[in-house]
Amino acid sequence: MNARILIGGALLAVGAIVAGPAAPGAAGSTPQVAIENFRFTPSTLTVPTGTTVTWVNHDAEIHTVTSPAGAFASPALETDEKFSFTFNAPGIYAYFCALHPQMRSTVVVQ
Numbered sequence: 195m196n197a198r199i200l201i202g203g204a205l206l207a208v209g210a211i212v213a214g215p216a217a218p219g220a221a222g223s224t225p226q227v228a229i230e231n232f233r234f235t236p237s238t239l240t241v242p243t244g245t246t247v248t249w250v251n252h253d254a255e256i257h258t259v260t261s262p263a264g265a266f267a268s269p270a271l272e273t274d275e276k277f278s279f280t281f282n283a284p285g286i287y288a289y290f291c292a293l294h295p296q297m298r299s300t301v302v303v304q
């Protein structure tokens with residue numbers, strides 16, 4: 195078992211090898227969540243432990259990516275701005291937009 199914690203893009207290649215066929219591409223490919231039309235898409239994202247997820251705001255409106263449990267919190271994201279977080283522990287991570295609390299979504303880390 196690989197005890198090293200994977201942080202950042204440089205070590206993602208190691209994670210891709212461990213993940214095997216589930217990893218779609220080369221090093222540096224990380225799952226993205228689109229923020230668009232006041233929604234997070236996909237609404238539920240399932241990833242292996244150690245994955246870095248990137249959110250991209252495609253709206254003209256400012257949004258945030260905020261974990262009510264405090265696991266992560268983006269700054270206010272303007273149009274085309276991104277926020278990334280590496281999930282190093284399995285769990286179900288609900289999150290929402292602090293400016294539009296009806297915008298809710300979940301990352302499931304296995």
Ligand SMILES: [Cu+2]
Pocket residue numbers: 256257258291292293294297
């Ligand atoms: Cu919002």
